[in-house]
Amino acid sequence: MERKGTETGLAAMAASYEKFDPAAYLQYNYTPPRADFERKDSVVPWKLACLHRAFNEADVSGELLVDIGSGPTIYQVLSGCEVFSKVLLTDFLEVNRQELRHWLQDDGGCNLDWTPYLQHVCKLEGRRPSECALKAAKLRQVITDILPIDVHQSQPLAKDALPSGGADCLVSCFCLESVSPDLSAFTRALGNIGGLLRPGGHLLLIGALGESYYFGGPDVRIPVVPLTEAQVCESLKEKGYTLIRLEVYTLPEDMKVGVDDVTGVFFAKARKN
């Protein structure tokens, strides 16, 4: 009975993604005010700073970085591409993988110009913003593939997608809570993706706090499991991660732009036991 309920919940979740619109999603979340590089309290610069710091800590190292549920975005690997020589992008939806391929192939088909993001991360790295073309080239060079993923499967990627030892590092932003019908599905998904990571490897997890829905397009209301900081910490512990650091951002009122009901964002750096 319980298993049937779980399957129904996951099927309903997958159905809510059928009309996901990458262009609208990018517009809602990755343009000002949420991505205002002139403002210190804008959420995108906050996320980029967390990722920059984590990827530049000596314990985060190795060869292979896997981004779980990339969506149509690349900001989450702009720092990691300087540390890892191979980066795999993944998403459940073909429309999102297509958006990523447009960027990778530089064919002019992208729905967002990532230049300000590249410039901002160059600045964080102490480089001139004009070096952003070098960073773009570096990222294109290290991305080895863009693969389908389902975090609700015990084996989320195709069988031979990763080396047998697993990835050295996972990054995942706003994926698990926005694809899980409830807290136990979120926690299970954390365990499933942990299977892709080598013991001692790191998980850099960014996600929404207190969010019950977001819009993935004009009429595409996607349910989200509302999380607290304590639940994130407990789920990580339950699935065999050691939490190294948790940072929290509280959304300023003018960043609540009617595309979701998020109240805050967490960044967790954790290590697989």
Ligand code: SAM
């Ligand atoms: N990582 C991006 C970001 O930071 O903006 C996108 C996050 S978006 C809120 C959630 C993503 O999860 C979407 O790209 C969606 O296609 C993907 N997704 C939906 N169902 C999934 C599943 N079962 N497994 C993995 N990813 C899924």
